[in-house]
Amino acid sequence: MRQRSLRDHNLALVLRHVTAANRPPSRAEIAAASGLTRATVSTIVDELIAGGLVAELEPVSRSGVGRPGTGIVPAGTGPAGLGMEVNVDYLAVCAVDLTGAVRHRQVRHLDQREHSPAQTWQALGELADQAVAAVAARGLTPAGGVIAVPGLVEGDTIRIAPNLGWQQVALPRPEDLGGLRGLPLDVANEATLAALGERHATGLRSFLYVSGEIGIGGGIVLDGELFGGSRGWAGEIGHVTIDPQGPDCHCGSRGCLEQYAGEEAIRAAAGLPAGATVLADLAAGAARGHAPVLDALEQAGTALGVALSGAVNLLDIATVVLGGHYAELIDWLRPAIERELTRRVITARWSPVKVRASALGADAALVGAARAVTQAILDDPARFLATRTAAE
Amino acid sequence: MRQRSLRDHNLALVLRHVTAANRPPSRAEIAAASGLTRATVSTIVDELIAGGLVAELEPVSRSGVGRPGTGIVPAGTGPAGLGMEVNVDYLAVCAVDLTGAVRHRQVRHLDQREHSPAQTWQALGELADQAVAAVAARGLTPAGGVIAVPGLVEGDTIRIAPNLGWQQVALPRPEDLGGLRGLPLDVANEATLAALGERHATGLRSFLYVSGEIGIGGGIVLDGELFGGSRGWAGEIGHVTIDPQGPDCHCGSRGCLEQYAGEEAIRAAAGLPAGATVLADLAAGAARGHAPVLDALEQAGTALGVALSGAVNLLDIATVVLGGHYAELIDWLRPAIERELTRRVITARWSPVKVRASALGADAALVGAARAVTQAILDDPARFLATRTAAE
DNA sequence: CCCTATAAGTTCAATGGCTGAACAAACAAG
DNA sequence: CTTGTTTGTTCAGCCATTGAACTTATAGGG
Structure with missing residues (x-):
C-alpha cells in the first residue's frame, strides 16, 4: 500500500518541476533539480506522457555542447479545470489548462437577489455547458469544476451568503449543471479561491x-x-x-x-x-x-x-x-x-x-476556482491517472 | 536517494503510532492502524529497538482469545531532550524522555536584568551540566537542547528580549554550556515553545x-x-x-x-x-x-x-x-x-x-523546549539513528 | 488433558520501484 | 572525420514492501 505511494509521490514531484519551471526543462534537468536519477525521471515522464499530462517539445537546438535535451511541457491538450463564480450581479465561467492559461472565459450579468438559487444553478449550468463544449473543441477534457461563492461554505452546502440572500443552499449535483455530468464538483469561498488564484499568478x-x-x-x-x-x-x-x-x-x-x-x-x-x-x-x-x-x-x-x-x-x-x-x-x-x-x-x-x-483583478476568484481543479491534479497526478484509466 | 526515504518515512510513521497510542500497541495493532503489513511493521520495529528508540514490554496476558501481542513502548532509556528557560527572574532546566515524561527539573532564581547575558549563560551552563549528569544517571542520553527566551529570535540570535533588557544576543555555543558539548543547541521564543508543550500535553x-x-x-x-x-x-x-x-x-x-x-x-x-x-x-x-x-x-x-x-x-x-x-x-x-x-x-x-x-501552567515553555528536541527525533528517527551510529 | 479456534509474530519468495553503469544518440569544436 | 560532451535509454542489481505460509501462544470446550 505504500510501495506504490513512492511512485505517486515522484510522479507529483516531476510534474511539479515541469509546471513550476520558467523554461521547459529536459529530463536531465528535472533529474538534477529533483535529486532523482535520469533513469527514474525517464520512466516517470513516460508515464506522464502516456497519461496525457505532459508532452515533449520538438527537439529544439539549444545553446551549448552535447546532445540537446527535449523540453517537457505541461500538456496543452489534456485535463482542464472549470471555474465558476456566483456573485451578486453576475455569473462567470472559465477554463484553465494545466499550464494555468485561461482557455475560455464567459461572464453573464444576472442579479441573484432577484432569483432563486435553483434559477441561478440553471443559468450557471448553461454557461458550464458552453464552457465544456468550447474546451472540448480545443482538445481539452474537463476534469472537474469548482464554484466560487461569496459566503461561508461547509462541506457541500453554502451556510450563508449574505449578499446573495442565500442560506443553507446545497451544492447542485453535477448532472444538474449539464456538461459536468460525472465530474467532481465543489463549492468554496470566493475570497479563499481568489487567494489561490493570486498564489499562482504571482x-x-x-x-x-x-x-x-x-x-x-x-x-x-x-x-x-x-x-x-x-x-x-x-x-x-x-x-x-x-x-x-x-x-x-x-x-x-x-x-x-x-x-x-x-x-x-x-x-x-x-x-x-x-x-x-x-x-x-x-x-x-x-x-x-x-x-x-x-x-x-x-x-x-x-x-x-x-x-x-x-x-x-x-x-x-x-x-x-x-x-x-x-x-x-x-x-x-x-x-x-x-x-x-x-x-x-x-x-x-x-x-x-x-x-x-x-x-488578476476581478477575475481572481474565477481563475482561482478553475486552478483549484488543475492544482488537485498537479498535487496528485496518480489519482487522476487512475480515474482516467478506470473510465476507459 | 528516495528508496531509503520510504523506509525513513515508515520508521517515523511507526514510531508516531507508538508514542501517540494511549496504550502500548502490539505490532499487529500498529500494522492495522498504519496500513502497513505485519511483516513490514516487524522489521521496522526491530530497527527501532536496535536503535534504542522503543522497547518491548514483558508479554503481558491481555483479554481475548489468541496469542497475546507484546506491547511496544517508547524507550524509557534512550535519547532525552533538554529544555532550558531564561526568564526575567529565574533560570530553569528540564529533561524529557521520548514518552514526554519529565525526568528532571530544576529552577534557579536569578534576575537577568542585573546580569550580563554571558553571566546568564554561565549559570545556565551549570544547570545544564547537572541535568546532563542526572539524566545520564537514569540511563538516558542527552540528544540536544533548546533554550526558551521571552523575545524575538532570528536564527541563532536573540533580536530583542525587552523584559530581559537584551538585544542582539547570540546563542551560546554548546561547549559553553558544559555538558552539551557536541549536541545540537537551539533558541526559540518562549510562548511558541509553550504552545508546543501544550500541544503534547493536551x-x-x-x-x-x-x-x-x-x-x-x-x-x-x-x-x-x-x-x-x-x-x-x-x-x-x-x-x-x-x-x-x-x-x-x-x-x-x-x-x-x-x-x-x-x-x-x-x-x-x-x-x-x-x-x-x-x-x-x-x-x-x-x-x-x-x-x-x-x-x-x-x-x-x-x-x-x-x-x-x-x-x-x-x-x-x-x-x-x-x-x-x-x-x-x-x-x-x-x-x-x-x-x-x-x-x-x-x-x-x-x-x-x-x-x-x-x-502545564508555568512549566509550559520549559517542557515545550525539551519536547522540541524529542519531537525532532520522533519526526525523523532515521536521521537520529544515522547520527547515533555515525558517532559509534 | 487434548483439540480447535483465534490472533501475533516471523520467514521467505515475489514484486515494484529506484539506482548505477554502460551504451547509443545528437551535437559542437577542432 | 574525430573527439568530447551531454541527453536519454537499457538492464542487471538492490532495497523495501507484500502476501502467504508457518510457528507460537492463548482461550474455550469437550
Missing part, C-alpha cells in the same frame, strides 16, 4: 489576500498552500474588530472592519449616492482629487491597516495583496495602510510589510 | 495559545504543527490593536493588547502596588471579591476577547488555551473573553470557541 509563497467588494473577504496562503483553518472558514478579516465601541455591524458585533472599509461605508463617508457605480465614482473622485473621497479612502486605508497589522503580527507574513475593488483604489489606500503597518507591526522596522495590488 | 490538534506574563506572548498550533510564520515570528498577539486611539505602547504603536491585558496594565487598573507579588495579589483580591480587582480582570478579559476574536475569525481555530498568569486567573477572565468571542466571532453561533486553561 508566485508568492506566503501572503494575506484581502478583497474589498460589498463585503470584505480574505484568504491566507502559507508556504504555497492555501490555509483553510479547522473548517475552511479562515480568512474572515472583514469582521475583525477595529474599535470595540464602533458602529453596529450586521453580523451582530460592533466596530468590524467592514463598517470602516466596506464599499457601503466608504461610499457613505465620501458622500456619494448609492447605486451600481460606486466603485467608478470613487475612483473618478479620487483621481480628480475630490477631498471627501480622498478622506474617505484615507479612513478606510487606516482601518485596513489596523486590521492587517493585527493579522501580520499574528501570522508573520511579509506580503499583503489587495484585491477586488481595493486593487483599483490601491494608490489612495496604500499610504494609510503602510503607515499603520509600519507603526503597528512589531517586526516592521527590520522587515517592512509589502503591499501590492492583485495581479 | 493532545489538541489546532489551537491558539496566549500567555500572559509581564508581556503577552502567543503561539499558534495548526493541525498538530507549530506555525512559525515566514521567519518564526508568528503569534505576536500582544501587539494586536484593541483601540487605534488607545494608550501608547512601548513598541511604538498605540492601543496594543498589552496596554489592556498585560500584567502592569491589570495591576494599575486594579489599584494594586507594583512589586513581585502582583499575580498573587490579583488572585487573592479576585477570590475575595474585591471590586476593583474584579473590574480590572473584566476589562482585561474584554480586551483579550476582542483580540482573540480577530485571531479566530482569521484562522478559524476552535480552541483557545490561556497560559502564564492567565491560567491562574481564568475563572475571572473567562466570562468576558467568552462574551466577546460569542459576539465577535462570525462562526461562533454554529460552533462556539472553547476557552481552557493551560495544562
